[in-house]
Every structure is written in C-alpha cells, then in structure tokens.
Amino acid sequence: MKSSIRAFSVGLAAMVLLAASLASAGTLDDVRKRGHLICGINTGLVGFAAPDDKGVWKGFDVDVCRAVAAAVFGDANKLKYKHLTGKTRFTALRSAEIDMLSRNTTWTFSRDVDLQLTFVGVNYYDGQGFMAPKKLGVKSAKDLAGASVCIQTGTTTELNLADFFRANNMKYEPVPIETNTEARTNYLAGRCDVYTTDRSGLAATRAATDNPDAHVVLPEIISKEPLGPLVRHGDDQWADIVRWSLNAMIAAEEMGVTSKNVKAMASKENKNKEINRLLGVEELQGRERLGLSKDWAVNLIAQVGNYGEVFETHLGTKTPIGLARGLNAQWTDGGLLYAPPFR
Amino acid sequence: MSVPATATPTYPPGQHPDLPPPPGTAGVIGWLRANLFSSVFNTALTLVSVWLIYEFVTAAIDWFVLDAVWEAGSRVDCRKQGDGACWAVIAIRLDQFVYGFYPADQRWRPVLTFVLLFPALAPVLFDRTPYRSQLLWFSLAYPALGAWLIYGGLGLPVVDTDAYGGFLLTMILGVTGIVASLPLGILLALGRQSRLLAIRVLCVTFIEVVRGVPLITLLFIASTMLNYFLPPGTSFDLLIRVLIMVTLFAAAYLAEAVRGGLQALSRGQYEAADSLGLSYWKKTWLITLPQALKIAIPGMVNVFIGLYKDSTLVVIIGLLDPLGVARAVLADAKWNGLSNETYLFIALFFFLSCFAMSRYSLWLEGRLSVDDR
Structure with missing residues (x-):
C-alpha cells in the first residue's frame, strides 16, 4: 500500500517535472521575465526567518534568498517570499510555485533522490542536542537514563532520539509535543526533564527563557542535520546559480572580502587572484554560461554580506541566540565550511 | 407600621396585610444564608472558594494590568521593567x-473595505435600516468592490x-x-x-x-x-x-x-x-x-x-x-x-x-x- 502511494506520488512528480521541462525554457529565464525571485522560506524560525518590527523578513535562511536575488538581478530586494510549512515545502518546490527553497531543510538521501530535489550545498551544519535545567546536574546525555524527554512528533528528531537511547541501552519517557512554542512551555513548566531538538533551536529556546543560565545544552550531538538551500531536479544551470551564490558567500569570508571592503577590492587588482576572479576584476571562465553579470558577486557581497557577516547578524554571539560558529566555522578555523575554488 | 408593638391589631376578614418575612430569611442576608452558609460544610466551601477567587483574580490583575509592560523594545527589556504581561x-x-x-502605504484600502462592510451588511442584517432597498444594491456590489479594493488593479497598485x-x-x-x-x-x-x-x-x-x-x-x-x-x-x-x-x-x-x-x-x-x-x-x-x-x-x-x-x-x-x-x-x-x-x-x-x-x-x-x- 505504502509503496503504491509512493509510486503514485513519484509518478505524479515525474509528470509534473516532464510538463515543467516542456513548459519553461529554464528557471533563470522565468525569473528574469517575472522580474523577481520567488523563494520558499519558513513561516517563522528564530534566527533563520522572522519578520522584524517593521514587517521585513530577516534571517539566516532569508539571506540566502537575498544572495541569489542579488546575483541574478544585482538587487537583493527583487524577491518575494512564500511561507512554507514542513508539510507544504517540497510540493511547492516541485510544482514550480517557488524557484528555490531555503527553509532549514536537512539534506538527506531520500529527499535528494526520491523526492528528486537538488541540494546545492550546506549553509548551516546543525545537529540534534539536549537541553536540561542546570539544577538537574546532568553533565552528559549519557546520564539521561529514565529521563522524560520533550520531543516534536513526526520529525527526524523523534527517530534520532529513539536510536540514541537504544544504542546506549537507556530507557526514556517521551513527552510528545506538536510545536516548538509548546515544547518550550512544557519544558519550562517541568513537564519533561530534557528538551531535544536541533541545537540552533535549543540555543534560541534557551535564550528566550527568563534565566538562560539556569539551563545547559549538553555536549552530545546525536545526529547530523546539514541544512541547506535546494532546487528541483531538471535545471542544472539554475542549481549552479544557487550553489555558487552560496559558495561566493563562504569564499568571500575565507578571502576576507566583506560588504564594507568589497567595492574597494573590486576596483583594483588584488594580490589574491581568486578574489579578482570572484569579483570580476579578472574573467571567471564560464560565468556567461550561468547568465550572470560580471559584478554578480560584488552585488551579492555588498548587499547581503559574506557568510561570517550574515552569521553574526542573525545567529552569532552578539545576538540573543548567541550561537558560536562551531562546525560552521571556515575549514581554516577548524570548521566544515569549505567552498570549492573560484577558478 | 404605625401600630404599637404591644397592641395586637385586628383586621376584618380578608383584610389582613402581608407580614414581612422573619428577619434574616429575605434580602441579601437571607440569600447568603440560604445559598452560601446553610451548613458547616457549605460555609467551608464558600470560604475556600472566596479565597481561591481572590487569589486568582488578584494574580490575574497583577499579571494583566499592574505588572504589565506596555512599552519596551524587546522581551528582555520587558522583563527588566516588570514581571507581568509584556503587552x-x-x-x-x-x-x-x-x-x-x-504594504503600509496601502493600508487605507483594507480599512476602507472594512468600514464599507457595515453599510453593506446593515440592510441585509437589519430590516429597519433607512433607505434599505437602495442600500441593498450596494450590498450586492460590495463583494466585487471589496475584492478590487484589497487586491487592486484598475488604477490601484496590485x-x-x-x-x-x-x-x-x-x-x-x-x-x-x-x-x-x-x-x-x-x-x-x-x-x-x-x-x-x-x-x-x-x-x-x-x-x-x-x-x-x-x-x-x-x-x-x-x-x-x-x-x-x-x-x-x-x-x-x-x-x-x-x-x-x-x-x-x-x-x-x-x-x-x-x-x-x-x-x-x-x-x-x-x-x-x-x-x-x-x-x-x-x-x-x-x-x-x-x-x-x-x-x-x-x-x-x-x-x-x-x-x-x-x-x-x-x-x-x-x-x-x-x-x-x-x-x-x-x-x-x-x-x-x-x-x-x-x-x-x-x-x-x-x-x-x-x-x-x-x-x-x-x-x-x-x-x-x-x-x-
């Protein structure tokens, strides 16, 4: 039964993709003709996508959308958002309602292969962790035998939790919760001993308590959650544009190009030839094939910023969320960020 | 009554006035006694309830009004000013x-649509609305008008x-x-x-x-x-x-x-x-x-x-x-x-x-x- 449903939905998706490839010349052309990019984002997730007091959407995921808009149009604001829930996001992408999805989506095999989507990279390496009240005196997740755990149902976190406790021969009592807000309320009310979700979410929840110091995020990371932007199968040129827009943000940080100095660096010969190629001072072979202008990366970095700047604005230690770079540091600093060379 | 208490008044048959009920069985006190304090157990229940309501209401008033913060720039700011609601x-x-x-500069459109909703609804909802038959035509046109005002087009930005x-x-x-x-x-x-x-x-x-x-x-x-x-x-x-x-x-x-x-x-x-x-x-x-x-x-x-x-x-x-x-x-x-x-x-x-x-x-x-x- 399940496999027949899957076959049915895959068949439908294949039909849609076929029709899509027949109907449109390419996503880039469609986007250009329309005059703005349509980017799928979260309906609200601390640090990743949220409206500010004036109603402008901001966040770490939102800035990936803005980067692509800046690369394509030279204007990061030629952009419209579609707010998607965990349930509607993939359909919206596959049915061409949106051009790209940047909605803290974990890159997994089945999403990449079975759902016929293309993950173009990782903009945040997350992982599932645990938060516990300090007064519980727990130092490690291995001490959690018999604990009651607040867990969002229907997510991969639920499966990871079961795997972790089974692997360590521990028992636990799950307290099923629907949303993050509900989980926070239940955790603070003491209805569960620990709360588990992605560590970025734990940090945000901890920051939103009246006394953040009364809670600790335990050191264990029990799952890999590489979050990144994605596009649908079938348009490699468009996938390349999104991929290299993200790479440009990461490479810019590595090479010390910031939104402040990018204009100056773009108007002179730099010692680092890669900077010249990135900023269009020297020709970057194949750029025209992507249909991008010579100063695409200059616009992107000037209007959105490099990876480090974006991180510090939305997630970093100066924000209420206060996340350290951790895995999301450049490879030169012991992190996992490693942009392929611009050559 | 002007009759002295010691005298026993006499009345012709059928003319006897209604006497007031015995003291403590009517009015506020009578009601309280009958409904809230009729037995030891009920008295205890009443007192406990009053205490609970008092606790709840005062706590609610504190949270909703007295300790509430009306102007602040963030949650942290709110908490510094008071521990009630952060309105x-x-x-x-x-x-x-x-x-x-x-868009902020177009918000007059939904406002106007909302205001016009009342003259459009009034003749439908209340049969004594003045000029009802003329207004009903307006009610009929209202859905199209409202859709145009909110969505735009035909001169208004979409x-x-x-x-x-x-x-x-x-x-x-x-x-x-x-x-x-x-x-x-x-x-x-x-x-x-x-x-x-x-x-x-x-x-x-x-x-x-x-x-x-x-x-x-x-x-x-x-x-x-x-x-x-x-x-x-x-x-x-x-x-x-x-x-x-x-x-x-x-x-x-x-x-x-x-x-x-x-x-x-x-x-x-x-x-x-x-x-x-x-x-x-x-x-x-x-x-x-x-x-x-x-x-x-x-x-x-x-x-x-x-x-x-x-x-x-x-x-x-x-x-x-x-x-x-x-x-x-x-x-x-x-x-x-x-x-x-x-x-x-x-x-x-x-x-x-x-x-x-x-x-x-x-x-x-x-x-x-x-x-x-």
Whole structure:
C-alpha cells in the first residue's frame, strides 16, 4: 500500500517535472521575465526567518534568498517570499510555485533522490542536542537514563532520539509535543526533564527563557542535520546559480572580502587572484554560461554580506541566540565550511 | 407600621396585610444564608472558594494590568521593567496582527473595505435600516468592490495575496466564506429535496463527501494536490484555492442546517402553496424558504462561527493568519518566548467577533419569532 502511494506520488512528480521541462525554457529565464525571485522560506524560525518590527523578513535562511536575488538581478530586494510549512515545502518546490527553497531543510538521501530535489550545498551544519535545567546536574546525555524527554512528533528528531537511547541501552519517557512554542512551555513548566531538538533551536529556546543560565545544552550531538538551500531536479544551470551564490558567500569570508571592503577590492587588482576572479576584476571562465553579470558577486557581497557577516547578524554571539560558529566555522578555523575554488 | 408593638391589631376578614418575612430569611442576608452558609460544610466551601477567587483574580490583575509592560523594545527589556504581561509585543506588532504584511502605504484600502462592510451588511442584517432597498444594491456590489479594493488593479497598485495576513486574512476568509456559502448552501439544501434524481444524487454526493472529510484535508488538497493536477505555471493563487475550499466546506454544512429548516415546516405550507398554483420557485421564495431559514438560524450561525474559527487552520498550510503572524512574531529573537501574550490577544479577538455573531443571531431570532406568539 505504502509503496503504491509512493509510486503514485513519484509518478505524479515525474509528470509534473516532464510538463515543467516542456513548459519553461529554464528557471533563470522565468525569473528574469517575472522580474523577481520567488523563494520558499519558513513561516517563522528564530534566527533563520522572522519578520522584524517593521514587517521585513530577516534571517539566516532569508539571506540566502537575498544572495541569489542579488546575483541574478544585482538587487537583493527583487524577491518575494512564500511561507512554507514542513508539510507544504517540497510540493511547492516541485510544482514550480517557488524557484528555490531555503527553509532549514536537512539534506538527506531520500529527499535528494526520491523526492528528486537538488541540494546545492550546506549553509548551516546543525545537529540534534539536549537541553536540561542546570539544577538537574546532568553533565552528559549519557546520564539521561529514565529521563522524560520533550520531543516534536513526526520529525527526524523523534527517530534520532529513539536510536540514541537504544544504542546506549537507556530507557526514556517521551513527552510528545506538536510545536516548538509548546515544547518550550512544557519544558519550562517541568513537564519533561530534557528538551531535544536541533541545537540552533535549543540555543534560541534557551535564550528566550527568563534565566538562560539556569539551563545547559549538553555536549552530545546525536545526529547530523546539514541544512541547506535546494532546487528541483531538471535545471542544472539554475542549481549552479544557487550553489555558487552560496559558495561566493563562504569564499568571500575565507578571502576576507566583506560588504564594507568589497567595492574597494573590486576596483583594483588584488594580490589574491581568486578574489579578482570572484569579483570580476579578472574573467571567471564560464560565468556567461550561468547568465550572470560580471559584478554578480560584488552585488551579492555588498548587499547581503559574506557568510561570517550574515552569521553574526542573525545567529552569532552578539545576538540573543548567541550561537558560536562551531562546525560552521571556515575549514581554516577548524570548521566544515569549505567552498570549492573560484577558478 | 404605625401600630404599637404591644397592641395586637385586628383586621376584618380578608383584610389582613402581608407580614414581612422573619428577619434574616429575605434580602441579601437571607440569600447568603440560604445559598452560601446553610451548613458547616457549605460555609467551608464558600470560604475556600472566596479565597481561591481572590487569589486568582488578584494574580490575574497583577499579571494583566499592574505588572504589565506596555512599552519596551524587546522581551528582555520587558522583563527588566516588570514581571507581568509584556503587552509591548502586541503594541509594536499590532500592524502585523491586523494587516499581516500588507504594504503600509496601502493600508487605507483594507480599512476602507472594512468600514464599507457595515453599510453593506446593515440592510441585509437589519430590516429597519433607512433607505434599505437602495442600500441593498450596494450590498450586492460590495463583494466585487471589496475584492478590487484589497487586491487592486484598475488604477490601484496590485497587492499580492501573499501579503495578506493577520485579522485581515481572517476577515477575508470569514466574510467571503459566509457570504459565498449561504446561497450555495441554500441551493444544495433545495437540490437535496429535488424530485429530479440527477440533481438530488449530485447534491447528496457533494454534501456527504465534503462533510465526510475534515477541513484540514480539503486545505491540503487546495495547497498541494491541486498543484499536481494543474499544469505548472497555471497554478492559481493559493488564497483563492483556500477560499473555494472553505466556501464548499461551509456550504455543505449549511445545506444540512437549511434542510433541517425545510423539513421542520408542516406539509400544510407546501400543500397550501401548491393549491394556490404557485410555481416551484415562487413557492420556495415566498412561502417555504423564508420560514425554513428562520427556523434554521441557530444552526446557520453555528456553522458561520465554526467556519470563522476554522479559518485559523490555514496556518498549517503556511498562510499567515493571526496564529501564523504570532508564530512569525515569536520567531523574532527579540520577542521569542512571549506566547502567552500573543495567544491571549488572538483569543480575545476571536471571542469578541464570535460573541457579536451569536448575539446578533439571538436578536434576530427574537425579532422573527414575534409572529409565532
């Protein structure tokens, strides 16, 4: 039964993709003709996508959308958002309602292969962790035998939790919760001993308590959650544009190009030839094939910023969320960020 | 009484005045004694209850008013000023709760639409509205006018439906759903009683299928399945898809409420109309439907209130209704954690609008039942 449903939905998706490839010349052309990019984002997730007091959407995921808009149009604001829930996001992408999805989506095999989507990279390496009240005196997740755990149902976190406790021969009592807000309320009310979700979410929840110091995020990371932007199968040129827009943000940080100095660096010969190629001072072979202008990366970095700047604005230690770079540091600093060379 | 207490007054038979009840059995004290302090156990219960109410009310007043913070830049700022409710989040984000992300310089349009709703509704709701017959034409034109004002085009800048949110979205969903489902529901109810087999089967099938499926399923069909059936690029607006589904859903329920009214009429009404030689439509329009609708009012208002509250389900498919706005607002690191305040505020809004609807229906029932007495 399940496999027949899957076959049915895959068949439908294949039909849609076929029709899509027949109907449109390419996503880039469609986007250009329309005059703005349509980017799928979260309906609200601390640090990743949220409206500010004036109603402008901001966040770490939102800035990936803005980067692509800046690369394509030279204007990061030629952009419209579609707010998607965990349930509607993939359909919206596959049915061409949106051009790209940047909605803290974990890159997994089945999403990449079975759902016929293309993950173009990782903009945040997350992982599932645990938060516990300090007064519980727990130092490690291995001490959690018999604990009651607040867990969002229907997510991969639920499966990871079961795997972790089974692997360590521990028992636990799950307290099923629907949303993050509900989980926070239940955790603070003491209805569960620990709360588990992605560590970025734990940090945000901890920051939103009246006394953040009364809670600790335990050191264990029990799952890999590489979050990144994605596009649908079938348009490699468009996938390349999104991929290299993200790479440009990461490479810019590595090479010390910031939104402040990018204009100056773009108007002179730099010692680092890669900077010249990135900023269009020297020709970057194949750029025209992507249909991008010579100063695409200059616009992107000037209007959105490099990876480090974006991180510090939305997630970093100066924000209420206060996340350290951790895995999301450049490879030169012991992190996992490693942009392929611009050559 | 002017009679001295020592004298025993005498009265002629049948003239004895009513004596006052013994002291302590009437008035406030009597009521208290009879209802609250009639036994030791009841006295104890009363005292405990009074204490509980006192504790609860004072704590609530403290939280809601006395310790509440009305002006602050963030949650942390709020907590520094007081440990009650942080209403600052509502104050600062009020525009988003009301309009969603409707462009600030165009907000006069939904406001005007909302203001015009009253002259459009008045002649429909209240039969003593002055100039009623002229105003009814305005009511008829209102849906098109409202759609034009809110969406734009023809001289006004277009505002995409993605920007609609908050109470504006609830009103759009509620008003459109109610207005569009009423005629559809009546037609379905009539069709269900039709003597033509094809029409009857069609109506019964529609009603049973739609009533047998939860609204959230219909919304998922609107938001995801329809995309598969339509060729890419032709997908029409999500809000329109949702509006259609909400209308169909309400129409199916409404049809059953109206059918109840139709079946409650005595056969004599139908037979009398037939014996006058009225055509089917004249009979329905003049005799049966007005009476049936009157009977069906409580059921219909029930459907409307349900529809209005169910509109919050659209949050699950990513539309930013008040609950969606609340989620978005709470996702701002500055305000994260203030769920009590935002949800209470939304609850208040829904309570007030639903209470108004239910009061109106009571008034209408009272007014229309005059001829029954």
